[in-house]
Structures are given as C-alpha cells and as structure tokens.
Amino acid sequence: MRSVRALAATAALSLLAFSTIAFAGAPKQGGILRMYHRDSPGNASIHEGATYSLNVPFMPVFNNLVIYKQDEAQNRMDNIIPDLAESWAWVNDNKTLTFKLRQGVKWHDGKPFTSADVKCTFEMLMGKSQQKFRQNPRKTWYEQVNDISTNGDFEVSFNLKRPQPSLLALLASGYTPVYPCHVSPGDMRTHPIGTGPFKFVEFKANESIKLTRNTDYWRKGRPYLDGIEFTIIPNRSTAILAFVAGKFDMTFPTEVSIPLLKDVKSQAPNAVCVVEPNNVATNIIVNSSAPPFDNIDIRRAMALALDRKAFISIMFEGQGDVGGTLLPPPNGLWGMPKEMLETIPGYGPDVKANREEAKKLMQKAGYGPDKHLAVKVSTRNIPIYRDPAVILIDQLKSIYIDGELDVVETANWFPKVARKDYMIGLNLTGNAVDDPDQSFYENYSCGSERNYTNYCNKEIEKLFDVQSQETDIAKRKKLVWDIDKKLQEDVARPIIFHARTGTCWQPYVKGVTVMSNSSYNGYRYEDVWMDK
C-alpha cells in the first residue's frame, strides 16, 4: 500500500513539474519588441542594400522561397526549410531547381502571391526585367542561372547553365526575399510590401522603424509578437545605457563589442547575452599592381609578420578566430582545419620564427635595419577598421616596414580602392552565406566588382568552378580547403582574424537565436515571444 502511495505521489509530482515547465515554456502572444537600431538604413529595400542594418528591421516583412531554420544557430544545407516554397527538387542532372509554391499566401496589401512574383523578383536581380533596381549588389549570385520558368501559378524553376548546389544556400539567405511584382522598386525602398509575419508601418529616417503583426500570416499562430519597434540610436554608449535602463528589450544584433559586453553584464546582470562569430573577416588588401607590393617577397614578408592572436587578444579579449578565407570550424562549415591552417606561412604558432623569415625576405628585397620601407596603411574612418589598422602598423615595424595611418571617409573609401589609390588597406569582408561560392566568386574571381585587389589566377578560377559543381560535400570541402590554402599562400588578401560579437536581451524575451556563421540570415522573429 505504501509503495502505491509513493508511486502516486511521485506521479503527481512529476505531472506537476511537467505542467509547470510546460506552462512556463509555452509561448505567449502579444507585446511589442523594442530594439535599438545602430544606424538609419538608406532605404527599406533589402535587395538594394549590402548591410545587415537593412536585414534586421526588414527581414520580418518578407518570406524567401526557402530559409535557414531560425531556431538553429548554424546555417547548414541540411537545415534549410521551406518558406514560400512547400518543397523543392533538383532535376535535369542538377541543372534545374524546381519549387512547388505555397498556395493561399497573400501580400500585405491583400493581393495573392504567385509564381509570377518569384519570376519577376529573380529576373530583376539578374538584370533581365524592364523594372530595374537602383542598385543591385548581388547580381553575381545568379550568374549561373540561365532563366526562370513557371508552370502555372504555383511552380517555378531555376534553369542553370551548370549544376550549382549552393544556389539553395543563396536563396535561403536573409538577402533573398521574394518581392511583389505589382509594387515598383521605388515603392519598395520607401514602403516595403511582403508576405512575412510583420507588416511595415513606418520608417522615419534617423528616428524609428515600426512593424506590426500580420494577422493574416500564412503560418497560423505566428508571429507571437504584436509588433517590433526599432529606435535608431547611432551613439553606442547611449544605446547600451538605454538597454541597461530597460528602455529596450534587446540590443541590436551582434552590435555589443566584447569590452562593452562586460559593462552590460555588470550593470544588467540578468540580461541574457551570447557571443558568436559574425562571419566578418578583417583582412589586408594589397595593391599588387604597383611597387613595392608587386614584389611577392614583400607581400609574403608582410603575411609572415602578422601575429593574429595579438589582434584577437587586444581587440576581443581573446574571443575571435584565426582562419583563412572561410570561417573556421566549429562554427564555420568550410574553414580549413587547424592542422592544415598552421602549415600556411604566417599561421604557424612561432611568431618570432615567422618574423625572422619575413626579415630575410625583406632583406632580399633590399630593406633592412638601415633602410625601412615606408608605406601608407589606408582604412575607413570607423573604429572597427581603424583599430586593427593601428595594430597592423605596429606589427609591421618588426620587419622594417614603417606604416603611416591614412584614414579615409566612408564616401571616399570605395572610390579610392577602386582606382587603386592605396598601397595596403585594412578592410572588412562580411559573408552573407557561409558558402565558398559566395566568398570565392565575390572576392577572388577575375573581374569581380568586389575583388578589390584585382587578384586573378586562372588556375584557381577553374578550381572555383570545380568545387561549385561538386555535390559530394566531403569532396567539395577538400577542394575548398586546397583553394583557400592557395589563396593565403598567394597573399591574395591576407585574412587577419574572424570577429566575434555579442547580442543581449532581457530575460523575459524568448525564442531568440543568434546565428553563428552569418550575421545576415536570422531576423525573421516570428518565433520570438515575451514572457511578461
């Protein structure tokens, strides 16, 4: 009898505990999520921008064909899920990607979503339609797409020139929403219409962005929030103080630097903060078309002089990653393993030995203790650019290179780089998708607009195509590592480090996932809710 009572009591307690957990964990409907925004985006059209300042507030307005699962931190091929597409299939020897589309979806203005919207969005991105974007920074993503065809209102196919498995990854990015055909690109810049969980309400430049719940959202029961309000606060100190004072439920994603994170934790100990890599690589652009950096020995010496751990230690209190072009594991999918990385000149752990080797190369080029090489290190006049540039100048001193900082206003930075009016530059490269195609073709391909250094190696170019078509992930990874190693050895664009940054939210905010290998793809916010 006693054992029966004990069993019943245990069962009752378990039930109580379970129901308590379930009750506490059940998402609640309602509330406005208040977040600060780091700056005022130029417009509201994601397709016309190249900054996540646009993705964060406007990604919730849209849907993609497919999307990275929003509650998993790592973007991978196997966690791409249907969005406006219900399913997809590779056919025709992997040269056609066909999507079956969701039916009954409506744009925020009430018009029905059909395959025509998908066709016209991507034709506009490919530059093949009558209507044009004012700017189209990701046109190169669709270079392998021959055309887009529709089969009725709810089927659409991407017909490729050759297989490109990574197309699906590009389509899952926060940078790839589907736009309505019936709204002009101009109107999308000022009043975006989407099919997403939140409707656009207003965007007051330098002031605020407001979104409200889409009550007619196709995913029933979502979103949980009644709306999202972004207050634009460019001054980081004011923004962090306002978060600490409880004026905001969440900081702007990945905008809390490691030193600031300590302040937040000390002043708001209950705040939930996560630190993740943001897949932004700090690198050196070298003008190899003019002396002295047309000399490969000097370029190699410079690469050998880098003490990457010192950069990470000074700037991020040790929280950063050393890697090649692609974000290193475990967060990155395609980065070289540590053992392989350390075989590349300049990546070995013995900095002193590396620098001795660098000095020999400098002496071979005619420089030494009595004859230093004077260079200008150009960079944008923004702390995240300027600070590492100062450390770089200090490190270059050890190999007879005297650097002088040349800070350039943002408006003049890209024109200066484009006309090759620099010797070396300190640059940041963000990757929207953790995929080699995006990184290789954009930054290292001959003739690419964003290949700032004009690095062009036809052999490597062929390898880009080989890896791009490879469907076996293990084989592709091996190819990618070899390419990345070669790029570092060629000193095409020496990677210094991959940054990590923080995001904080108040303890009552639930369902937030910060992506760990891209800072462009995780802002749909339809699963976010507030426990208050």
Place this chain on the structure above:
Amino acid sequence: MFAYLVRRLFLMLVTLFGISVVIFFLLRIVPGNIVDILFAAAGYVDPADKANLEKELGIDRPLIVQYWHWISGFLRGDFGYSYVSEKPALQEILPRIPITARLAGLALLFSASIGIPLGVISAVKQGTRLDYALRVVSLSGLSLPSFWLGLLILTASVAMFGQMPIFNPNPATWLEAFATYAVPAAAVGFRSAALTMRITRSSMLEVLRQDYIRTARAKGASEVAVNYHHALKNAILPVITVIGIEAAFLIGGLIVTETVFNIPGVARFLVEAIRWRDYPIVQNLVMFIAVVVVFANFTVDMLYAVFDPRIRYTD
C-alpha cells in the same frame, strides 16, 4: 529709421544670397556624392547603374544649372526631394524643426535665467567665497564639452535611478515631458549659461563702479533696486549681444546633444544628411538656419535701441 531698415533688409538679402552660393559650392567641393556613398555601402560599382542614378538625381548636370534649379525652387517654396528617403525635403525637415526649436529655446532660457542672476550675484559679491565658487562653476561650464556632460548625466541617471532621460515622442507624464527636453537643454545650455554669467559679471563690475550707482545708493535706493534696476539695465547690452551670438552657436552644441540624448531634431538630421551628401536636405536646412541667424542678429540690433535709449537708428 525707415531707410535704415530698408538698407538692413537689402544687406540681409545679399548675405543670404552669398550664403546660398557658399553652401552650394562647398557641398560640391567635399569629395564624394550620394551615389558614391550608396555604392560604397554596397561595396561595388556598376558604372552604368551609377550613371543612371546620377542622371536620375540630376547631379550629372552642370553646377550652375543645379544651383539655379535649387535656388529657383527654394524661392518658389519647392524644396525638392531627399536623395535618401525619397520623400519631399520639406516633409522631412518640418517635423524636426519644433523639436530643435523647443530644445534651443529652453537652452537659451536656461542660459539666461541661470547665467544673468548668477553673474549679478557674482559681481555684487566680488571677492567673496560665493564669487569664487560661482567662477569655478562658470569655468567648468566653459570647459566641459556638452557631449561629455550629456553622457555623464545619462550614466548617472542609469546608475542612480535605473532610468535615463532619452527622447520620448509621446511622454505619458509631465515628468517625462520635462525630462525629454529639460535635461538635454540643461546639458547644452550649461556652457552658454557659464558664458552669460561671466559676461554679466564683468559688465556689472564695470557699471557698479559708475558715479550714478553711487548716486543711487546715496539717494537711499535699496540694493535690489540698485543692482537690478540701475546697474543691470545698463550692463545688459553686451549680455544680449552674447546671447544673440550664442543662439547661432547653439546649433553646434545641439548636434552632439541631440546625438547623445537621441533627439530627432534638425541638428542631428543635418549631420546625417551631410554624411549622406543629401544635397536638398543640407542646402535647404542650412539656408533655413542662415535665415534664422540673420533675422536673430537683426532682432538683436533692434533690441539695442529698446534697452539703451542712447541708441537711435537714424537715416
């Protein structure tokens, strides 16, 4: 008097024309335009896209044509469209003006209501501990940059009260409404109050040594009447001049204060517009500020005659 007024008005028009030319050409001298910035932000340049955009915005036309297009529009009340938001420039500028005007007005009020009485007290109590203390306060006001003072206020508010007075467009209580403007106005007006105080003090000291003050005292006038009726009235002229000049300089202080306190006024908006090389916004806004400053100077000149009967504007 009438001829003087006409001459002053004509000079004002010439000044405003000169300012319009300077604003327009200075903006074009600054390297980079909106198209450069848009493409820099996107990290690429497509020459065809760039040329299309320059044509669309009209910045590919000769400068003189662009100037005429702007100034003729300005005179007709057509202020053009913001390059960034693509909304009418007036629609962008107008809602922000009352915010900055309130802030500037409060800052000036703070400056005058604190600076003048403290300046008088400091002069009257010359050489006392109170005078030294007030001089230290005024020196600190002149030395503290307003952005630093603003950040100090915000940090202290959060540390001491767990609250911070940043801009709230829809304040729920009078206290919130007060905090919205009064705290930043005090931060920006502190420097101005310090300057006003110092000028009032030195001007008062000079006047207090005059014979007529001694006569007033000999007549048996009270200290309050002597200080505020006889002395201050005669010492106020340089103070008015300084407040007039400060009103023009205030815009500089407001830029940082609006940034620190996140107030969506015209001063911060102007800086953002300059950063984006948003010509229609910058040109029209600077012209608006120029008109305000020119008229403020004119008003100050007119006020001289009101406060000092010796001054008469004759033909």
